[in-house]
Amino acid sequence: MKDNAYTRAVDSFEALIAAPQQALHATPAGLFNAAGIPASSGYRHVAALEAEGLLRRDAGGGYLPGLTALRTGFHGFGLGRLAPMAQPILVQLRQSTQHTAFVAVVEDMDLTMGPHSIGRESQKTQISHNYSFDAIPDFTLGAVSEVALRSVSEGIARRTAALVVPVMSTERFIVLVGLLLNPRRSVPQNLEGALAHAAEQIVASGADD
Amino acid sequence: MSRDDKSNVQRIAEILKGFDGNNTPRRTHEILDDLGVTRSTGFGLIRALVAADWLERFDHGQLRLGPKARGLIFAGLEAPEAADDKTLSVTARPGSGAAGAARPDLEWDPALVRTVDASRFRKSAPYRIGFSNASTSNPWRRAMLQSLYYAEKIAQAQISDLLVLDAEDDPARQLQQIDALVAQGIDLLIISITSVNDTALSDRLGALARQGLPIIAVDRRPNDRSSLVSFVTASDHRIGRICALWMAEHLAGQGRVWMLSGLEGASPALRRQQAALATFSDFPGIQVENVSYTDWTEQGGYQAIEKVLAEAGRPPDGVWCDSGLQGIGSVRRFLDSGLGIPAHTGGDLNEMYKLCLHHKVPMAALDYPASMGARALQLALDVLGGNTVPQRVEEPVQIVLPRGCETASVKADSWAELHVEWDLPDDAILSQGPALRSTKPTPERSVSA
Numbered sequence: 001m002k003d004n005a006y007t008r009a010v011d012s013f014e015a016l017i018a019a020p021q022q023a024l025h026a027t028p029a030g031l032f033n034a035a036g037i038p039a040s041s042g043y044r045h046v047a048a049l050e051a052e053g054l055l056r057r058d059a060g061g062g063y064l065p066g067l068t069a070l071r072t073g074f075h076g077f078g079l080g081r082l083a084p085m086a087q088p089i090l091v092q093l094r095q096s097t098q099h100t101a102f103v104a105v106v107e108d109m110d111l112t113m114g115p116h117s118i119g120r121e122s123q124k125t126q127i128s129h130n131y132s133f134d135a136i137p138d139f140t141l142g143a144v145s146e147v148a149l150r151s152v153s154e155g156i157a158r159r160t161a162a163l164v165v166p167v168m169s170t171e172r173f174i175v176l177v178g179l180l181l182n183p184r185r186s187v188p189q190n191l192e193g194a195l196a197h198a199a200e201q202i203v204a205s206g207a208d209d
Numbered sequence: 210m211s212r213d214d215k216s217n218v219q220r221i222a223e224i225l226k227g228f229d230g231n232n233t234p235r236r237t238h239e240i241l242d243d244l245g246v247t248r249s250t251g252f253g254l255i256r257a258l259v260a261a262d263w264l265e266r267f268d269h270g271q272l273r274l275g276p277k278a279r280g281l282i283f284a285g286l287e288a289p290e291a292a293d294d295k296t297l298s299v300t301a302r303p304g305s306g307a308a309g310a311a312r313p314d315l316e317w318d319p320a321l322v323r324t325v326d327a328s329r330f331r332k333s334a335p336y337r338i339g340f341s342n343a344s345t346s347n348p349w350r351r352a353m354l355q356s357l358y359y360a361e362k363i364a365q366a367q368i369s370d371l372l373v374l375d376a377e378d379d380p381a382r383q384l385q386q387i388d389a390l391v392a393q394g395i396d397l398l399i400i401s402i403t404s405v406n407d408t409a410l411s412d413r414l415g416a417l418a419r420q421g422l423p424i425i426a427v428d429r430r431p432n433d434r435s436s437l438v439s440f441v442t443a444s445d446h447r448i449g450r451i452c453a454l455w456m457a458e459h460l461a462g463q464g465r466v467w468m469l470s471g472l473e474g475a476s477p478a479l480r481r482q483q484a485a486l487a488t489f490s491d492f493p494g495i496q497v498e499n500v501s502y503t504d505w506t507e508q509g510g511y512q513a514i515e516k517v518l519a520e521a522g523r524p525p526d527g528v529w530c531d532s533g534l535q536g537i538g539s540v541r542r543f544l545d546s547g548l549g550i551p552a553h554t555g556g557d558l559n560e561m562y563k564l565c566l567h568h569k570v571p572m573a574a575l576d577y578p579a580s581m582g583a584r585a586l587q588l589a590l591d592v593l594g595g596n597t598v599p600q601r602v603e604e605p606v607q608i609v610l611p612r613g614c615e616t617a618s619v620k621a622d623s624w625a626e627l628h629v630e631w632d633l634p635d636d637a638i639l640s641q642g643p644a645l646r647s648t649k650p651t652p653e654r655s656v657s658a
Contacts, residue, residue, distance in 0.1 A: 005217070005253070006217060006253040006254050006256065006257035007257045007261075009217035009218050009220075009221060009254070009257070010221060010254075010258060010263065012218055013218050013221045013222070014261065014263075014277070016218070017281070020285075021284075021285065041216070044216060045216060045219075047363075048216060048218055048219040048222065049218065049219075049222060050363050051363055051364050051365070051366055052219065052223070052226065053587065054222050057643040058287065058642070058643070059580065059639075059640065059641075059642050059643065059645070061643045061646055064285065064286070064287070065281065065284035065285070067587070068222075068226060069281045070281065070282060072225050072226060072228070072278055072281050073278065073279055073280065073281030073283070073284070074282055075232055075278075076274035076275070076276075076278040076279035076282075077279055078230070078232040079230070080230015080231060080232075080597065081597065083230070083597070084324050084599040085321070085322045085324070085599070088322065088599065088602075088603060089322065090286060091605045092321070095605075103282070105279075105282065112279065112282065113283050114282035114283060114284070115282060115283075116284075116286065117285075117286040117287060118286075118287055129280065129283045201319055201321075201322050202322055205319070205323055205324070
């Protein structure tokens with residue numbers, strides 16, 4: 001019986017953490033309703049997760065994953081040093097290029113999408129949690145390259161073009177900073193420079209120790 | 210708050226937060242000791258977290274973060290768009306063709322990717338935090354304070370006391386107030402400094418830092434930053450430069466510009482002005498005729514324009530303001546003159562948007578985020594939690610333009626017509642984050658110095 005209570009708590013936690021990624025919720029009630037949690041405990045849980053930094057609210061009051069959630073994700077990969085840098089890097093890249101900027105972690109042929117900042121040039125591109133590569137990628141630290149990412153959701157396979165630069169590697173993972181490309185436009189020349197510049201700064205900061 | 214009051218959802222959050230940046234495996238009993246719960250509850254939670262892949266077993270009773278925890282890196286930094294949201298059309302970009310290719314904005318402050326290991330400041334909550342505030346003399350500063358109170362309300366379980374003192378722009382008073390806060394046993398000091406060049410203040414902060422007090426500056430920092438763990442700000446350089454670039458391009462590189470800066474001696478005003486002057490110097494046809502200080506007040510803006518208008522005898526082509534705080538005074542002076550209102554820059558204040566949109570004044574605005582108050586308090590909790598934190602935190606600054614006012618290089622992040630809040634008071638500061646529409650404003654508190 002007790003185990004059920006713990007399992008329910010984990011389910012509630014998981015649903016509340018996932019809800020902001022699926023739709024815009026501007027009130028606690030909107031968030032816990034979407035997560036399927038009753039009001040009797042919903043307000044308390046939302047307040048607790050916001051206090052712990054796992055949820056946060058944007059200027060319009062909409063819920064977002066909190067910076068502590070992001071940090072925990074990086075810690076899970078053993079890449080904690082990158083956590084404080086992700087937001088400034090991505091906002092700067094997005095503002096510089098108007099393209100969606102992201103950090104992603106590659107393991108073998110799989111790419112886990114990380115934090116991202118939506119730019120107007122690629123705002124129509126659907127972003128998935130996970131991608132795979134069409135071919136084995138040949139990455140060199142600091143070298144910008146264009147890659148095709150493949151994702152499958154609800155039985156539909158999609159290809160997404162991105163410009164990426166590896167900024168860090170461990171025994172198991174390669175960390176990429178990237179920009180999603182607009183399929184209706186040619187690749188602007190400034191994108192490569194912006195990514196290369198970002199990579200230089202990250203490497204110079206010592207993140208690739 | 211008693212640890213027994215915590216829900217299992219909150220305990221789960223604490224368990225996940227307890228792993229370090231290398232995901233070093235932790236022994237089960239360590240996790241349970243930190244959690245402070247009965248063994249049956251602790252083991253029940255851990256079993257459920259392992260079963261759901263939030264934790265994974267490593268070796269001989271050790272645990273580390275699992276695949277679901279790794280999945281937390283999938284995080285949009287902005288809210289997903291609603292159907293009727295402020296979508297900006299890609300196809301509506303003027304000057305984006307080959308002939309009018311936009312210049313990239315590739316500035317990068319290396320300090321943004323430097324980090325500080327705050328493990329030496331780790332303490333157990335709840336914390337006593339002091340905020341030595343430069344002043345509350347204008348709506349922006351009051352909004353920044355409100356955002357800090359909002360963050361305190363969110364994190365109230367971690368904060369026993371938040372002591373706030375207002376120096377009223379007086380460095381000597383601030384020096385006394387810092388001592389008063391320290392005397393009350395604060396765990397961390399947040400400061401927005403009254404004067405960047407005041408050596409007595411800098412020296413006092415340096416001494417406190419050497420004694421082990423963590424110090425975070427917000428909005429205004431001392432010239433000597435060595436005493437600071439981190440500095441929460443926004444890019445004043447970007448605000449000054451983008452506003453000047455928009456003005457120069459809006460005027461097609463030809464015209465007379467008047468500049469209205471904020472408070473003389475305040476570091477944000479200085480950096481915005483320097484950036485703007487450097488940008489204007491790239492346009493030989495732009496003539497900066499005068500620079501005035503306005504104390505970031507409507508009255509200051511009104512009087513400055515009145516004075517230079519009397520001297521010049523005719524209005525300029527554009528007025529560069531580093532904020533709408535004085536910008537509204539400028540717009541009102543031109544309205545009173547009946548001479549027509551030139552293009553303006555400067556956001557922050559709801560009234561600036563209302564005035565410019567109502568009178569169809571071409572404008573560009575970059576709101577200086579008052580939400581940095583909340584960010585400073587969140588950062589304070591991160592520091593006292595012993596996390597690695599950024600040496601410099603820049604709250605993002607959005608470019609806000611009325612429709613049709615984009616230039617070759619300056620594109621809108623948000624349309625002014627959608628950014629303005631017609632139902633909110635004129636003195637509302639739109640950049641204070643969720644505190645703006647907080648239905649239960651926190652009453653201001655202070656302690657005596």
